[in-house]
Amino acid sequence: MKVGLFDSGIGGFSILRELLDFPLELFYVADDAFSPYGKKPDELIEKRCHEVTSVLVDRGVDLVVVACNTATALGIQSLRESFPGIQFVGVEPYLNIVNQKKLFEEGRLAALITPSTKSSLRFKGLQERVDPSEQISVFGCPNLAGLIEKAYFEGMNPQVKKEIQKELAPIRKGSFSHVILGCTHYPLIQSFIEEELGCSCISPGPFVAKRVFNLLDKGTLVSSTYDEFHFLSTEKGAWSLKKRKELLN
Numbered sequence: 001m002k003v004g005l006f007d008s009g010i011g012g013f014s015i016l017r018e019l020l021d022f023p024l025e026l027f028y029v030a031d032d033a034f035s036p037y038g039k040k041p042d043e044l045i046e047k048r049c050h051e052v053t054s055v056l057v058d059r060g061v062d063l064v065v066v067a068c069n070t071a072t073a074l075g076i077q078s079l080r081e082s083f084p085g086i087q088f089v090g091v092e093p094y095l096n097i098v099n100q101k102k103l104f105e106e107g108r109l110a111a112l113i114t115p116s117t118k119s120s121l122r123f124k125g126l127q128e129r130v131d132p133s134e135q136i137s138v139f140g141c142p143n144l145a146g147l148i149e150k151a152y153f154e155g156m157n158p159q160v161k162k163e164i165q166k167e168l169a170p171i172r173k174g175s176f177s178h179v180i181l182g183c184t185h186y187p188l189i190q191s192f193i194e195e196e197l198g199c200s201c202i203s204p205g206p207f208v209a210k211r212v213f214n215l216l217d218k219g220t221l222v223s224s225t226y227d228e229f230h231f232l233s234t235e236k237g238a239w240s241l242k243k244r245k246e247l248l249n
């Protein structure tokens with residue numbers, strides 16, 4: 001069975017790394033020609049969701065993981081309407097954690113998301129449904145995803161580190177026990193965020209992978225491409241086959 005994933009860049013690797021444990025043929029599109037999504041107009045993000053999904057459908061995928069909270073917020077509904085033969089799994093900030101009573105009573109919660117996710121109707125609906133009294137403090141981080149791209153390709157050098165610290169500065173260290181990572185880029189520097197904010201982070205990767213696995217037709221799992229995936233950067237423009245160790249730290 002073929003499964004596609006996409007994100008504005010490398011953020012979806014935080015989901016991909018969980019799926020590489022399953023014997024699937026995986027196709028990943030990094031829409032880096034249009035990244036970051038988090039500050040782009042809603043219509044453009046929706047349009048990119050359709051264009052990238054068409055590329056994945058052309059490769060014969062049966063299921064698409066919208067491995068990006070921003071794209072899920074702005075595009076998944078119209079994707080489902082436009083591609084009725086394809087199953088879609090999205091990624092949303094895990095606000096439901098507020099209902100885990102024990103955790104909530106003991107701690108204070110925050111969520112980090114992109115500005116586009118924050119202003120989206122879908123996120124507002126989610127907030128009204130699961131956290132109507134807004135007990136979770138939500139922070140829109142305009143530059144964090146872009147800085148994580150930079151850290152990934154250039155290394156976490158002192159300059160990038162300083163810029164990430166500046167981006168996290170509005171959140172006082174120690175003010176939250178748990179921080180929901182509501183952008184798929186953020187788990188890629190999870191331990192850095194935990195150290196900076198003095199918190200535990202909650203990432204959706206394992207939950208999304210489980211959901212995907214439950215939807216799969218188990219009879220069509222393949223073992224030949226296990227631990228490998230097909231990769232397309234929209235900026236570079238050609239598919240290549242990558243090994244887990246080439247792209248994931």
Ligand code: DGL
Binds near residue numbers: 009037067071183
């Ligand atoms: N990784 C994406 C998300 O989960 C988008 C980040 C961006 O491109 O701004 O929201």
